[in-house]
Amino acid sequence: MGVVQGDQMVLNIGPQHPSTHGVLRLKVVTDGEIVSDITPIIGYLHRCFEKHCENSTYEQVIPYTDRCDYIASMNNNFGYVVAMEELMEIKVPERVEYIRVIMAELNRIASHLLALGTYGLDVGAFTPFLYMFRDRERILDIFELTCGARLLYNYMWVGGVSHDLPVGFVETVYNFLDYFEPKVQEYNDILTFNKIFIERTADVGVLLPEVAISFGVSGPNLRGSGVKWDIRKDEPYSIYERFDFDVPVGQGLVGTMGDCWDRFYVRVLEMIESTKILRQALKDIPANGDVHQALPKKIRPPKGSIYRRTESPRGDLGYYIISDGSPQPYRLKMRSPAFTALSVLNEISRGWMLSDVIAVLGSLDIVLGEIDR
Amino acid sequence: MTVDQLIDWFPISATWPGLTFLLAVLICAVPVFLFIAVYALVVIYGELKISSFMQDKVGPMGQGVGLHAWRWGLLQPVADALKLILKEDIIPASADKKLFILAPFIVFIGAFIAFSALPFSQTLIIADMNIGVFYILAVSSLGVIGLIMAGWSSNNKWSLYGAMRSAAQIISYEIPAALSIIAVIMLTSTMSMQGIIQYQSGFIWGFLPNWLIFNNPFMFVAFFIFFISGVAECNRTPFDIPEAESELVAGAFTEYSGMRYAFFFLSEYANMFVVAGVAATAFLGGWQSPIPGIFNSPAWGLWWFMSKTMFLIFVMIWFRWTFPRLRVDQLMSACWKGFTPIALVNIFGVGIWYLTLG
Numbered sequence: 001m002g003v004v005q006g007d008q009m010v011l012n013i014g015p016q017h018p019s020t021h022g023v024l025r026l027k028v029v030t031d032g033e034i035v036s037d038i039t040p041i042i043g044y045l046h047r048c049f050e051k052h053c054e055n056s057t058y059e060q061v062i063p064y065t066d067r068c069d070y071i072a073s074m075n076n077n078f079g080y081v082v083a084m085e086e087l088m089e090i091k092v093p094e095r096v097e098y099i100r101v102i103m104a105e106l107n108r109i110a111s112h113l114l115a116l117g118t119y120g121l122d123v124g125a126f127t128p129f130l131y132m133f134r135d136r137e138r139i140l141d142i143f144e145l146t147c148g149a150r151l152l153y154n155y156m157w158v159g160g161v162s163h164d165l166p167v168g169f170v171e172t173v174y175n176f177l178d179y180f181e182p183k184v185q186e187y188n189d190i191l192t193f194n195k196i197f198i199e200r201t202a203d204v205g206v207l208l209p210e211v212a213i214s215f216g217v218s219g220p221n222l223r224g225s226g227v228k229w230d231i232r233k234d235e236p237y238s239i240y241e242r243f244d245f246d247v248p249v250g251q252g253l254v255g256t257m258g259d260c261w262d263r264f265y266v267r268v269l270e271m272i273e274s275t276k277i278l279r280q281a282l283k284d285i286p287a288n289g290d291v292h293q294a295l296p297k298k299i300r301p302p303k304g305s306i307y308r309r310t311e312s313p314r315g316d317l318g319y320y321i322i323s324d325g326s327p328q329p330y331r332l333k334m335r336s337p338a339f340t341a342l343s344v345l346n347e348i349s350r351g352w353m354l355s356d357v358i359a360v361l362g363s364l365d366i367v368l369g370e371i372d373r
Numbered sequence: 374m375t376v377d378q379l380i381d382w383f384p385i386s387a388t389w390p391g392l393t394f395l396l397a398v399l400i401c402a403v404p405v406f407l408f409i410a411v412y413a414l415v416v417i418y419g420e421l422k423i424s425s426f427m428q429d430k431v432g433p434m435g436q437g438v439g440l441h442a443w444r445w446g447l448l449q450p451v452a453d454a455l456k457l458i459l460k461e462d463i464i465p466a467s468a469d470k471k472l473f474i475l476a477p478f479i480v481f482i483g484a485f486i487a488f489s490a491l492p493f494s495q496t497l498i499i500a501d502m503n504i505g506v507f508y509i510l511a512v513s514s515l516g517v518i519g520l521i522m523a524g525w526s527s528n529n530k531w532s533l534y535g536a537m538r539s540a541a542q543i544i545s546y547e548i549p550a551a552l553s554i555i556a557v558i559m560l561t562s563t564m565s566m567q568g569i570i571q572y573q574s575g576f577i578w579g580f581l582p583n584w585l586i587f588n589n590p591f592m593f594v595a596f597f598i599f600f601i602s603g604v605a606e607c608n609r610t611p612f613d614i615p616e617a618e619s620e621l622v623a624g625a626f627t628e629y630s631g632m633r634y635a636f637f638f639l640s641e642y643a644n645m646f647v648v649a650g651v652a653a654t655a656f657l658g659g660w661q662s663p664i665p666g667i668f669n670s671p672a673w674g675l676w677w678f679m680s681k682t683m684f685l686i687f688v689m690i691w692f693r694w695t696f697p698r699l700r701v702d703q704l705m706s707a708c709w710k711g712f713t714p715i716a717l718v719n720i721f722g723v724g725i726w727y728l729t730l731g
Contacts, residue, residue: 126428
């Protein structure tokens, strides 16, 4: 592409733009429709997460983790409490482990629904977005039933969870799964295998496995490139090794392996895998148990540090916590999967058209709350 | 009612022919403008409701007082229109003011004057020109000048992108549209809209209307080429790349607000009616009744024309809420490598069919 060389123009996409998924600014150098360079400019949503954490007690950090990746707050809580429990060597009750896995997987489905729906918007399909939001709403209802909040839950605590499951929770989730599983086919019919959608996304923004690994891309974006890497499988935390599920990877079904369509489709398949985990967890969850049993009286971890990573819907979410023995973390660093995903944008969408940049950006599924922190 | 009849009725026509002509045109133009306004309100309501049904929501349902939305949200488009009228009209400081103000009207005029050749019924047509269909194709591409003016004068990069895209797109899709109309003209040997409809009277085997779409397989293909090209000319999804909300914010209309924006909106809907109207006339028998022998009066003619046109508009709305958007180069290659060659072959096919079987 780009045989005719014209003058170059600098175009600012955002921070106020319909499809920057938050407040991201892209400085794009274009030659007509063709984009030759993209510089993401971040920081419009910076809230000093890490500095705030240094001045808060360990319990007070949890609501802040909610607000990083606000699309998947449960998973963010999960990563933090897993790291903290490892640092403090707390063994949480079985029931708590199951509750956490159920919540994390429900939130993974909700997060992927949002990612897929807004991706539809990015390529111009409005209706799938509303279908997916309709179904995400049911998951949010389940969360509301459990902890009262719909977006920022503060549900998982170090050593337990804030509330036990409400009466009838298991049936509610079963009902949701029965409702949801056939819907995936509906999404595939209306969007995934739509001819125009395939035209727009297949072969576009190909992320080669080597490039993905060298940039530190993780999660569905990495798996879309055909690399079978899922922390739930490869470095199991909590009770994930008990569940039987597959790790879907991109296969280049309609185009090249690692294109936008593969990244999209991996998320669709992951939702199905999450429903499998949910069904197993709902079957095995202990009927009774005190979810507050292992809550420490005082959260004051011993001197030392810990790095623990978990699989958030966006990938490899790591927490590095240094404790100096006081009730406040000496340093808390969060490794954001969306940040690394954004860093690869220039690499894979250079030379494509303006519309493709939007398509690639959407397929990386970034959340600016987590990138800027 | 044609302009000629009106002119004849005026007692002053012999003394001041120019004045009479002007009066007659004005008398025709006012109802057309009112029709477009009312029709746009109906279609906007339809768009809201149809999209709601497709998207599993209820759409406007407000039951407030005054113009809130009335029952079933019926007054929602009126409220929208009032909002647009009452909004502040902003002209950017760096805009080219004259062009900026002129652009929406040029876009609207392109759609507006095409109505004068649309046959609403056996008698209801403003001017049954002998080049009617040619005239419509010609004036409906006038709008692209307005779009380029809007994009250029806004002095905004998004607007410029949108304008360039729409210019390329509309001009490209004129060609397959015109080529499929040539097939129609070949069969009917007339360019008059009424003439084309009269050619389609009667029934094949007593029940299948003798519409051009059923005339032969090539005409069937021609209808789809014309209709899809028409959708592209209206900048509707999946060809809405000039607006491309998620890429270009609002394309050429980015800097427009209030009534000027409303005019772009109005002309989009007016264009949809023109495209659907021409498709209904040229391929679906216009005001001809689909049932043999009955419902053939001029009043029913209006009903048939409107229902065929509205059905096609419904299909456009259906497209919009189903499909994603194509990319600009895919759109162009679909036109130049897909529709244009097929339309050319189609003309050939229609000719052979006409000579051998017709």
